[in-house]
Amino acid sequence: MTSAKIAVIGGDGIGPEVTAEAIKVLTAVAPDTFEFVDYDLGAERWLRTGEVLPDSVLEELKHVDAIALGAVGAAPGSKAIPSGLLERGLLLKLRFAFDHAINLRPSILYPGVPTPLAPGLVEGRTVDFVVVREGTEGLYCGNGGAVRVGTAQELATEVSVNTYFGVERVVRDAFRRAQARRGKLTLLHKHNVLVNAGRLWNRAFTEIAAEFPDVTTNYLHIDAAMIAMVVDPSQFDVIVTDNLFGDIVTDLAAAVTGGIGLAASANINPTGEYPSMFEPVHGSAPDIAGKGIADPTAAISSMALLLDHLGRPELARRIDEAVSADIAERGGEKLGTTQIGDRIAARVA
């Protein structure tokens, strides 16, 4: 990586605000390394032009080295923008078009971060795990339909699609990560009810486990995982799960490790054929947009995942350490968006 081209999609709501700080930190940790290209996509673009993600833009994006995304999506109750239009037309479109099979979501409870959990449950324990969420299948394929829409006889379906190809690669990725960490991998599913998908996930998990005898494995139903996550999140090292369960459990994981304002994520294309994408787990939070109060930490930490992915782990660790040190120094104090960005940028420089 001498010079790398990063596509920046700030998106909606607080997205552009937090992304600006992420880019600030990335530039501070690696000056003269990145070329940034801004893409004006999201709610405003759609309202102005009716375009969500033009084909020409998708084509251009194919050739960048990585994508830094802020957040996408109108307010849930918005009347101007149909529900999910931007999420599906932009965020999910990119995840699917660029085959982002591995949706990586680390959760670390940094010292000094206020957690909603009772002190006794986390004191003296290390909460540091990563969820490997499948990113290209499951209920996210848009494979549903409806008949007799708008009538009392309406029937609406949603189909969860699971292939061995898709499951195998994410499970294998998770085993590798577990092996490189504390050697523990947990599969989350609901195979007592979702028997077809469950059998496939179980088979892939069991088969690949045989190749990783040094990784300890266990299984939790997704409902039981909710309890485990709040009573003892320190039990987890690596978690692997499908697209929807991953969506749900990572928000809970973020909440117990200090909130969605700190949760970073990477959408990784496993073959390198397409650019990977780095984004905070949080959404566009329209309610606090424009106030300068959004926490950019998650967006900044996502840049560490980007650096890891581009083969610069030493720079990635500098961001991680700066984030951790800054959070400790803040001690729960609420700082503004640019203030946090400036502080972390100064630390990594």
Added chain:
Amino acid sequence: MTSAKIAVIGGDGIGPEVTAEAIKVLTAVAPDTFEFVDYDLGAERWLRTGEVLPDSVLEELKHVDAIALGAVGAAPGSKAIPSGLLERGLLLKLRFAFDHAINLRPSILYPGVPTPLAPGLVEGRTVDFVVVREGTEGLYCGNGGAVRVGTAQELATEVSVNTYFGVERVVRDAFRRAQARRGKLTLLHKHNVLVNAGRLWNRAFTEIAAEFPDVTTNYLHIDAAMIAMVVDPSQFDVIVTDNLFGDIVTDLAAAVTGGIGLAASANINPTGEYPSMFEPVHGSAPDIAGKGIADPTAAISSMALLLDHLGRPELARRIDEAVSADIAERGGEKLGTTQIGDRIAARVA
């Protein structure tokens, strides 16, 4: 209700242990009122006879006034019993055969109950809400399949089925309950991704809301609900959601209000054509079965829901009050299964 016939299905693991205490309390609060008929169903019956729920038993069960169920299901890792066989062949079979559309799951944080949440988040606030979970549709229909099973080309699907008929009745039920409580109803879904099912749920919710102008409504994506549930569960009054989201959120709700050992539930047939079923939210917990340490409180509280359903709210409240008083007196002390049953039975007598 002069005399009512209750079918008792203890089931597996701790199921029979907690159910015995529930029946003890029910008999104490209403002596000479109930006739109990025991049904030997579950893992052991299946291992012995290969039968999960014979048609003749299903036919008999149709004619009882209510069903008290303990828990069903083998240990997740069990080799002797195929995954989900008992859950689907017995528990879900009963919910579907008896059209248990309304799966009611109250969560109350009783004074003195240890919660995994930080004290500051719940102190001085009332956490008292009920989840109305749809019970007969969604991903629980068993409407999935697989091709090329066992190969590298396997494809497995699961279909979420949502009908206006099914959604309307559960949403209406939830509005009624909200009206009779604190007047607030929250819809949980993921309509930005599950657009077909989401549109149907939204429409039913919006239409019925117009009939209940005194009920305040809001909407949360299921992932955002995870965060809301741990940072401020006091914000909820009534929650309505689909079968799978309801499964997931009620375990989390149980966890934050003192654990699955306290969470009661009712599976209600809305027309009264079939018997309703009352059961703790927790599973069969094979790891602690036979030790006499399972907490029967959830099973006991489920009997209050049974009494409500059979038109004896004054007796139901006696159980609720006894449970609450006993929990306060326990003060977090761990008591045995029969000990708790005896104490609550003595209080209601």
